[in-house]
Amino acid sequence: MITTVVTAPISGQKPGTSGLRKKTRVFMGRHYLENFVQSVFDVVDAAGKTFVLGGDGRYFNDRAAQVILRMAAANGASRVIVGQGALLSTPAASHLIRLNKTDGGLILSASHNPGGPDEDFGIKFNMPNGGPAPEAVTEAIFRRTMEIAEYRILEAEDVDLSRPGRSRLGGMQVDVVDPVADYAALMESLFDFAAIRALFASGFRMRMDSMCAVTGPYAKEILENRLGAAPGTVANAVPLPDFGGMHPDPNPTWAHALMAEMSGPDAPDFGAASDGDGDRNMVVGRGIYVSPSDSLAVLAANAHLAPGYRAGLKGVARSMPTSAAADRVAESLGIAQYETPTGWKFFGNLLDAGRATLCGEESFGTGSDHVREKDGLWAVLLWLNILAVRRESVAQILAAHFARFGRNYYSRHDFEAIDSARAEALFAALRAALPGLKGRSFAGLTVEAADDFAYSDPVDGSVSEGQGIRILFGKGARAVFRLSGTGTEGATLRLYLERYAAGPEGLDEDPQQALAPVIRAAHEIADIAGHTGRSAPDVVT
Structure with a gap:
């Protein structure tokens, strides 16, 4: 009834x-x-x-x-x-x-x-x-x-x-x-499973942390059952209603056990983690962390090694706060590059129109035109396909990439659960200051441009305004401020920091040290401590 x-x-x-x-x-x-x-x-x-x-x-x-x-x-x-x-x-x-x-x-x-x-x-x-x-x-x-x-x-x-x-x-x-079967078949159509099986058979070791979330059954079926990874490769594989008390966000802060293992004396060759619903990923090599921006760039440069992408890429799209590392790859490939607001829905038109093949955003999301969402396990499998073909370590692949394209030092600082009124006041003051910032110097950096990012969709002509405040210092250095829309309590201030090093020198610095002048300038411009009472972020990625 x-x-x-x-x-x-x-x-x-x-x-x-x-x-x-x-x-x-x-x-x-x-x-x-x-x-x-x-x-x-x-x-x-x-x-x-x-x-x-x-x-x-x-x-x-x-x-x-x-x-x-x-x-x-x-x-x-x-x-x-x-x-x-x-x-x-x-x-x-x-x-x-x-x-x-x-x-x-x-x-x-x-x-x-x-x-x-x-x-x-x-x-x-x-x-x-x-x-x-x-x-x-x-x-x-x-x-x-x-x-x-x-x-x-x-x-x-x-x-x-x-x-x-x-x-x-x-x-x-x-x-x-069956929630896994059709997805696993799709992955098998995109990647060289035989090459990845041979990689695992050669003694290659991996740790996949599914964080007691939904990717566990998918990772067990694909990595252990179909690709032959050793039993137990997938940790925290059983989805639990409270994620086992874990915070299922795959970044160095919340996936700390994986980070510790990958830095240990008997670290596996490759590490990865995924989030609550399986659309985000973190990739780690032995003793080396791969930022989401660098991951997108490496995947774009090497996607042709996987069967599903041998025909080449139509274009690469990234969210505005994501580093410009992927742009340099797109330019070298002679393909289109797009900068969109944060939110996977903005990639949909580009994918549907056949203008882009790979997409990525700063918050550990990467995907392609195989679906219309970011896809954590897909990104892990593409990395495995690249490792299987190149037979190099993650550190070696990153070093070769930086030597060729230069390095976009990058980090995201999250200030969580800020009083919403204080967060809004910070942004109101920052927006009001934008017209007067050009030409001023902060922490030794001179502002070349400052704006509130607006996006005109090249497919349907729609315009999205107020998508994040950009402070551009020139030579690939910038700071971006956004309020996150994914939380449920208070406001999260996200501060994105970037500086480009062309090489050959200065490609192996600690990112936080390399970004130190940009960090100081961003704090001074926005008066983060004055508005929020915070001098340090809660999460650094």
Whole structure:
């Protein structure tokens, strides 16, 4: 029986760059999840349509999936494809949407944020191309949340999601699928699995930290079962509702156990980590950390070594805060290069139009045109393919890359859980100061230009303004300021720092030392300590 439930708008249901994220208990509150889901179904007109559903397994994932299934049935959806156990990595969900030519999908995740009853939860809608909903759609969903008066839900028993199979929920077909199988087949079509198997057979050792998150089953199946990596290569492989108490953000701060192992006396040859929903990655060599910006550049320079990219790249796109290292590779290849705002949705038009093949952003996200999301395990497999063909270490590959292209020293400093009013005041003061910065010197660096980044989409002509404040010092040195839209508490100030060294000298400095003048200049220009009371970041990557 379909029940129509009277409700009223709930404030604050505005999706950010990666959907709606709040504390789990907020989502568990009366009508909260239902209001948002009904708003999505109203905007996309769910009647007669097919959707993909799954999430990263965090607390409330299983219950939310059952509610969404019953609401989809009540709103007239014809079919929902759901991952077994309500699990799907974000890139795997994107692939299923594209593979099955569905009308979109609902992904339950707060990405790299912690999970648990007192931590974070999230939901976002992905379009039929497999990518995150564009701003026009998320704005329409938000408007609907502010006027909603009722939602529809089917009164029924829970669907058995414990094993693959087909069932009916009211008039709707529910297909429970293996969350890994189709994604693993896609990876096997892109990479030289035989070469990677031979690499592992030669004694090559790896550590993959899945951080008790959704990538565990994917990594176990692909790395250990299909590629022959030693049992136990994948650590923290079982997805847990609270991620085992871990913060599933693959960076040197939160993946500290992996970093310690990779710096130890018996370190493996290669290390990697992925996040809560499987779309981010960190790559580490023996005794050497690879920044996300450098990783994108190395992958672009070597992608032709993998079967899926032997025909060459159409273009390389990066988010504005990401270093310009990939631009130098694109220039050498004679292909297009694009600088977009942060948020994977901005890459979607470029990928759909065939203008770009590889994309990357500063927050440990890398991907290609195989899906319309960033893809952590894909990036790890491309690195493995490159290592298998070149038969060099990560350190050797990086050294050769820097010798050829120069080095873009780069770091991101995160100041987390800042009082929102203080953060906004910092940005208001910084924006007001922009016109007067050119020509002034700070920490020995002279400002050559300063602006608030705006992006004109070359495909559809749309304009996105206010995407981050850039302070350009010349010769490849700059500082970028952004407020993150992926948290659920207070504000996170992200400070991105970059300085270019052309070589051949000065290519092996410690990044924080190499960036020291840029760091001092950025703090002085923005008066970070004065506005926030913080003199040092919470996280350095």
